[in-house]
Amino acid sequence: xxxxxxxxxxxxxxxxxxxxxxxxxxxxxxxxxxxxxxxxxxxxxxxxxxxxxxxxxxxxxxxxxxxxxxxxxxxxxxxxxxxxxxxxxxxxxxxxxxxxxxxxxxxxxxxxxxxxxxxxxxxxxxxxxxxxxxxxxxxxxxxxxxxxxxxxxxxxxxxxxxx
Numbered sequence: 001x002x003x004x005x006x007x008x009x010x011x012x013x014x015x016x017x018x019x020x021x022x023x024x025x026x027x028x029x030x031x032x033x034x035x036x037x038x039x040x041x042x043x044x045x046x047x048x049x050x051x052x053x054x055x056x057x058x059x060x061x062x063x064x065x066x067x068x069x070x071x072x073x074x075x076x077x078x079x080x081x082x083x084x085x086x087x088x089x090x091x092x093x094x095x096x097x098x099x100x101x102x103x104x105x106x107x108x109x110x111x112x113x114x115x116x117x118x119x120x121x122x123x124x125x126x127x128x129x130x131x132x133x134x135x136x137x138x139x140x141x142x143x144x145x146x147x148x149x150x151x152x153x154x155x156x157x158x159x160x161x162x163x
Contacts, residue, residue: 046133053129058084058092063101064133066118067126074113075104101125 050060061082065073073081079089093116096102101122104114118126 049133055129056092056095058082058088059096060129060133062089062092062096062116063118063122063126064130066102066116066122067130068134072115072117074107074115076113078116096122 046060047057050057053060055063062078065078065081075086075089075093078084078093079086082089093102093104097104099121100119103117103119105117107113107115
């Protein structure tokens with residue numbers, strides 16, 4: 001019996017045939033292409049949603065972070081969490097601050113970092129904009145799971161090798 005989990009020790013002494021290896025490699029390449037296409041599609045959906053709300057993509061994700069955990073973050077933590085350059089985060093935060101959605105407050109004893117806090121206006125915005133985004137994602141995930149639409153890497157491997 002072959003364990004189709006690629007990183008399993010079970011297969012260490014059971015080399016795959018050339019044909020099976022090519023099939024698995026092609027399947028992985030196909031799955032990666034599907035994953036990347038879905039990722040780009042989701043990115044476009046989020047971009048259009050942000051644009052419709054009158055905010056930048058970066059602002060959308062920053063507000064999402066602040067809404068999601070109802071916590072404070074420093075600019076540096078937001079850069080790290082979203083993998084944006086500091087200039088991009090700073091620019092988005094300055095725009096949000098100018099629109100009075102956030103305020104930046106100094107951290108005692110730390111002149112380099114500032115805490116990012118939602119204002120009352122920002123809390124209303126996230127309740128309207130981000131909560132709908134979260135709810136849509138939850139409903140979408142639920143519907144996909146219930147109807148079996150989610151692509152499952154393991155089941156696809158199983159079907160390929162048992163047919």
